[in-house]
Amino acid sequence: MLFTQIEFFLFFAVILILLIAVRSFRGQKLILLAGSYYFYAYWDWRFLSLIFISTIVDFIAGRLLFRSENPKTRKSLLLLSLIVNLGLLGFFKYFNFFIDTAQALLAPLGFHLQSLHIILPVGISFYTFQTLSYTIDIYRKKIEPCSDFFDFALFVSFFPQLVAGPIVRAADFLPQLQTPRRFTLDRSYCGGRQFIIGLFKKVFIADRLAMFVDVVFANAGAFDGVTTWLAVIAYAIQIYCDFSGYSDMAIGLARILGFDFHANFNHPYIASSIQDFWRRWHISLSTWLRDYLYIPLGGSRRGEIRTYINLMLTMLLGGLWHGAAWTFVFWGGFHGASLAVNRWRSEHRKSVHPAQGHPWNRLGGWLLTMAVVLIGWVFFRAPTFSQALAMLRQMFFLQSGVAWLHPFAIFCLGLMAVIHILHACKKEKWLELPLHAWHSPAVLFLLLWLVMLYHPTDFQPFIYFQF
């Protein structure tokens, strides 16, 4: 079920009515759990079994880990959790990728490997990382295991963030299941506001931009340089509005239900360095990768060369997490290399960090960051390397081709520029739409009208559903 579907609004209304009708907190949590399973089953009930497996294995592993003091047993339990979770993820997401890659390598030797028809379960990458963080945190003795199975099941399957994040840590969510949630006007307003803003980003901006971006990428090399640049910038806006829109909706819905999630985006396109970009983009994933991959690999504690290797490894795996294709791995590697260069530059040059220096310095840092991010998006979006290279050829050699300056893409470019400039100049107060501001109701209703009146008729799933 998508947040943008009419069925979802009915589903959410029913959940809210039930939550208000049922007074007991345990009853409310059970309603949320049943609702979450229905929400997932609406896509395909058969894949609920994977969530059940993940839930049962990690619940038991967590309890046993906490009880055991034997390092060998603890390691074995952690390993069991890793094998089950990563095994499911690996099979459903990466089996065909590795088979196809092996096939390409072994074909000259006469070997033939058969790939399988595997459906990628929606949200598997997200809930796998979520349950892994739970077990690893217990192993590290950072948190205590959840004593109530249904609470833990709700942590794994909570519908606002089940299928596309943000990735919520057990340490943040489980304590919220200990005290009854309060439904207040302020919370409902804040949640509703964030949901409407997310809906607007997703439906009005991202989905409409998709109609332009999809065509240009599908016909890489056919459009002229200016059109290709516009399409790549439009894709940068699309993926930001699509994913941050989903995160806003998820956070907003959770807030209405009485739960708090951390922000997942913080104006990533004003970043003045690539390191800054990753502090602002998909924060729940980048912090997850930092805490559960980069730091365990040694982080920056094992010398300069090892730090760069760790950075590259983290980003390569981060790229692979996004999708089972070499273009995603390259995208991760490209960002890893950029982060390594950025780190080397800030450590070896005594110059001031771009974020703090002269405005021209800041502008230069921003331009460079945007160039890296945009080139990265080309590999992220293009289905093959040849298409990505065709796009880059058009962009950097400004080659001729079909001209298509889509009016809506230009409008969105202007709109994003204004919003980001207002944010950079710290003059975005009026965009925050506080409850008692005179303009808030009119703006929020207008956003809703625009979403409803100008929603694209073509079905556009959320980009991050495929991850």
Next chain:
Amino acid sequence: MQDRQSSKEARSVLLWRRWALGFVISILLAWIISQFCSTTLYNWSWDPILEDYVITPGTAHHHCKEGWGKTLVGRHGVYAIPDIQAVQEPKVVFWGDSFVQGFQVDDDEKLAQQFTALQRRGNGQPLIGVGIGTGERDCADYYFLAPRYRDLLDPVFCHIIVLHDIEDALPDRSTTRFRFVSQPEFRLIADEPTPPINNPGLISLARALGMDAFFRLAFEAKTKIQSMRLQPGPVKQSGPPVENSHEENMRFCQQAWDYLLPKLSEQMQTPLVFLYSPAVPTLNQGEIIFSDPDRERFEAFQAACEKHHIGVIDLTPRLKAYFQNGHSFVRGFMNSKPFEGHFNSAGHALAAEAVRRYLENRPHAFHAN
């Protein structure tokens, strides 16, 4: 205590007022935006002469989804000409679907009007182009509508059927009341007319208030609510349709055209010409596609037309040449896709020019009736 209570109530009232006012302001703003960025609705009226429903005469239609065109609907479903009966000159009648309707371009850029302009500029016969097109129409519609239009259009110089898809000349595809069917035998059937819309009163109200976009939203919401799915997935998908062999298909087409074309020609009474405009050139996976995937069927159709003394204008070479000479695509728009979809202004001009040349080169074949 009482003071605090009353001040809380006052704040609550103020908040509600602010939200009510915000709602009204938002509607006003959305209404202003919709005046520039929304496709208008249109109503249908019963036409006693045609014995069919036509778009209400006098409707000014504004199209924004694809292209950005304004259309004035005249009497009897004729576009850009307020009253066709007032036009005395011989007419070239363009029959077609949404391509002839041409909502995507302004009236003076539509095929029929560009033909009239070219004819006037070329100092040829004073021929007037008349566009009669509605989305989803095909040859069965033209067969039944031609005699009903006869008195209205008199004198007619020739009929041009704009065919952008060969399927429009084949049976078992109609969604309108006039149908060409193949079972149990080839037949042309006219069903009883039914109103194309169920709520003309609401559409009139929407037009009067300029709230077309809001009413369209209500109609869409109704459809979505009716098609809601609440049971868990996955949704079962039907398999691909069973296809006949190539030879069987070609034989079927041949038989269908041997039935349809003589009947159509007889019904029109004045010379009939098909204008074939396939979807080329187009873009596919970065390549400019010049070859028409339906070329074989078109060539068979062309041969069938020749057999039944019906003219055919093949626009394919002109479409290719136009693109190769450095121009852009003749289909598509900046706000949709610039290489597929309906004819843009250049497409309408190219088709009009092709028809004018065709008629010019055959002075003895055509005459006003």
